[in-house]
Amino acid sequence: MPTVSFGDSEIDCEEGAVLRDVLLDSGVSPHNGTADTLNCRGHGTCGTCAVEIRSEAADTADPPVSAVGTVERGRLSIPPHDSGSGLRLACQTRVYADIEVTKHPGFWGHRVGEE
Known part of the structure; x- marks a missing residue:
């Protein structure tokens, strides 16, 4: 069973679970500010659930x-996002192993490096 680390939260989830659902079901949000209300509800069209994902398993088979x-690729290529940022949409990402998730500042969570 994978574990999602998000801020101070450690959340166990089923393998293959959608990251956005894992976070919301645990009472934490992949959105910033009013994006909690103003979002596409998981369809991958708004880009407000963009997060950074790190994992020690990233280099495994x-x-x-x-x-x-x-x-996801299409939405992350439209400003304010940058396709080279490495961000992922939580609503389009399925979890298969332990990951660490970081939400960056900005309505879309796109301000990487601006903590």
Whole structure:
């Protein structure tokens, strides 16, 4: 069973669970500010659930999270996002191993390095 680390929270989840659902079901949000209310509800179109994901399993044969899909790739290539930032949409990401999730500042969580 994978564990998602998010801030002070350690959340166990089923393998293959959608990261956005894991966070929301545990009472934490992948959104900043009013994006808690103003979001696409998991369809991958708004980009407000963008997060940074790190894992010690990142270099193994079995990836810790699902691959970036077409919808996610498209949304992360539209400003204010930058396709080179390495961010993922929590609503489009399935969890397969232990991960550490960081939410960055900004309405879309796109301000990487601005803590």
